Amino acid sequence: MAPISDVTYVTDNLNLYETFNKGPQASAVSANADLYFKLFHIAIETLINITVRWMPSHLTPADDIPAYVTPHDLKGNAFADKHAGLMAKEVCVQLNVSAPILDYYNLIKRIQKRLTTIVTYLPGRVRHKPPPPPLKTSTSDRPWRR
Numbered sequence: 001m002a003p004i005s006d007v008t009y010v011t012d013n014l015n016l017y018e019t020f021n022k023g024p025q026a027s028a029v030s031a032n033a034d035l036y037f038k039l040f041h042i043a044i045e046t047l048i049n050i051t052v053r054w055m056p057s058h059l060t061p062a063d064d065i066p067a068y069v070t071p072h073d074l075k076g077n078a079f080a081d082k083h084a085g086l087m088a089k090e091v092c093v094q095l096n097v098s099a100p101i102l103d104y105y106n107l108i109k110r111i112q113k114r115l116t117t118i119v120t121y122l123p124g125r126v127r128h129k130p131p132p133p134p135l136k137t138s139t140s141d142r143p144w145r146r
Contacts (some may be wrong), residue, residue: 003046010073012057020052057081 001007011017019027019036027036043050055069055077065074 001046001048003048005046006049006051008051008053010053010055010076012055012077014054017052017054020050 019030019032020039024036024040027033027040030036039050042048053068055073056066057077058081059065059069059074059077061071061074
């Protein structure tokens with residue numbers, strides 16, 4: 001992409017749209033803060049003006065299409081949805097691998113809930129306050145100690 005370009009990115013991900021359009025500071029606390037940082041850094045460094053537009057997902061030409069959604073947006077979204085589905089099948093974790101992990105995950109959740117319940121019903125502990133420190137005396141009443 002050439003420096004000093006205008007780029008329009010159309011997404012059906014409302015969270016991405018909102019986070020990007022809030023700017024670099026708001027995106028710094030998102031789950032993808034590292035990616036947003038790189039994107040904003042490159043855009044600022046190369047003077048690329050990025051506009052992010054949102055469109056409803058999974059629209060077809062038969063649907064009631066908002067005025068701001070172009071036929072090109074529909075084709076691009078259908079293409080992205082198709083290929084996202086294909087990639088999801090390729091990277092899907094097999095059940096014999098994921099099942100034990102999910103079992104342990106659920107076991108840990110149950111243990112944590114049980115421990116939380118136990119701690120909630122424990123009697124309050126007695127707290128002992130340490131004695132206050134001794135008061136310091138002023139050196140003015142002892143002229144020999146200066």
